[in-house]
Amino acid sequence: MAGGNGSGVVDEGRRRALKIMALAGMLASVDLAVFDKEEFKKMLRKVGLDEILGGDDVELAGAGESDMEKRAKKKTEEMKKICFEAAQKICDEKGLNHADCLAAIHKCRKIHVKATPPKKGAKYAMALDLDKCIGCRRCEYACVMENNTMRNAGMEWIHVIEYDREGLQDLEGGTADYRVAPKKGKVYVPIACMHCENPPCVYVCPVRATWKEPDGIVVIDYDKCIGCKYCVVACPYGARRFNLMKPSINPLELNPNMHILGNLIRPVHVTEKCTWCIQRTRDGGVPACVEACPVGARTFGDLNEPDSPIRKLLERYDFFVLKPEAGTKPKFFYYFGGAKPERAEGGE
């Protein structure tokens, strides 16, 4: 009796265990069937030929051409068409032999849309010295010129905001429309896309039109954006802009060096934002704002490269990020004050 009872208990226990296992298995398979398939597909798709062959320096022709590159070729034609239409207007106005007409046509011919893939192992970051920044907004200007930002709605990717020294910590009482700078007791904080490690804007996009590239740049696909503006609402730094009207372009001021995820002539009603000049940085350059800054407040570079200026800087200074409580882990660092005392083993 006791033995039977005991075995009964064991049986029941085993049965229950088996039931749970079966259930768990079912759940797991359901899980796999419902959710993981897409993830798997993506993983499979990611390992392309270029990775097996060892990377960036191997140029693959024909079959190896990525989707992006194909699209970039099409985009080149499209951009040229838009540009020539605008150039036509200039030529009609000023005559075919006018210098502006010739310059415009020359610019349009030079348009090339790239689809440069991210450099392997790179992780970009930018740092800005608040002591140096004088609030001159030359970075804004350089950014607009470089990135073919629309001229007709006053849009800028970078906002230089003037805070009181006390207001800086809480980001309170700032203004972006100051006339005279620098003023005593004020601090000037250029704010653009922070290229966060945990970007809320990417999480909220209903169609995956925006994502984070392996090199840390958050990009937008202008051909996929449906213009819901949810990402604009979700950005804790107010860094995203929306094309509220059809962007105007001036062929004379056009930057013909374009990247498909960056400074194309934008279509109407899509979101856009700073891409750290993806058309320059992917080719080893620095963003236009870094180049334009007259006081050298900005530093850009690859965090994973031990000799890069940004790495050296971050080792030498105490830096902070805006809104650390948001948990977004920005890759845009601010610092001020003197450098930390050099460590014994540091340097030479």
Next chain:
Amino acid sequence: MGALKEYVDTIIYIFAEGVRGGRAYRLLLAGLTIMAVYGVYLWLFVQHAPIFLGLDKGGLIMTGVNENVPWGLYISFFTFWVGVAASGIIFSFAAYVFNDKEFKKVVPLAEAQAVIALIITVWGIVANLGRPIRATFEMPKFENLRSMLDWDFTVIFTYMILNAIAFIYTVNQMRLGRPVSRKFIIPYMIISSPFAIGIHTVTAFIFHALTARPALNTALLAPRFIATAFASGPALLLVLIYIAEKTIPEFKVDFSVYKKTLNVILVSLTTGLFFTLAEVHEVFWYTTEPLKKAQLIATFYGGPIPMLTALTWTWIAFGVAAVLLGILPPMRRARESIVVIALITFIGVFAEKTLATILPGFVINPVGLPSHYKIAPIEYFVSIGIHSTVFILYAILARSYLSTLLKYGYKG
């Protein structure tokens, strides 16, 4: 096949019956149609001209929406009407769970109200959408299930279809002289109740999980939405029932419906006001969180958007007034006074759930700059157009249901 034909006939019957009516009714429909056509024209060919006509001018820049206030009047109508839609479930519950015969008579009206409210919400989103054509292709792919918009899209469409089915089914049964079967109603209730709560919850979830907007970043947002929704939806229905009673002499609803609905309104309204109080306390008592405080100070004391402060105080004043009037015994004895309370409630919640809900998140932008928002004329006209298209539908649905009810009676 026979059943299908029956339902097709019912749908035709609904529309044929709905447009029939006297001179005044036809004039009303004509007026609504003119406003609807004008509003939709403005949306398609003026505001969205760059998309639909490929023009250089036009665009969302014509609206008050800007860099710091990406969502304006259209989205505010979305948040408001989704609440009205959610509340249809209260009547279904009263009717079928508590088996109240008088409530069963008005349930199809609540269902029709839910359908039209949801159409306004979808309209509101679409009018605010930059690229509606692209969205029709991209949204159904559900590429990012982490985005609340995908979930909202799903629940809204499901609930809209569920309500439409229930309405058509009820009219069909009545038209053919058959009782509304419990075999249909019970599964329908079980499926649709979570969706009713779901549409509003998910709408709140769109806003409340964003660190960027501290004024909206509160877990109380969804409960607050539901509470005020359960006040505004029944209030609107009560007003409409009263209008129906006045215009159609044969249509009579028992006074108990008014009284019970008033109780629902009062309880929900009190809860809503209590939630507002809780939020105010959270921010103004100790909190030192700068942005949240700045946004709510701008909401309650006035800031860069004065309209927001006015709307917020309208909500508090009308809400408190409705509750106080509602608990006075003399006010509860007559239909007219109850309808007045319902109207006050509706206006109060309308003020709160439209712009006063979403603008606090935008009034101070995430990096501390003041925002500006002014409703542009085109926004008013497009909104009126959107509402008109839907009120036409509601007039048709309600009229055909009421005439069916009078002709065939209700067999529950």
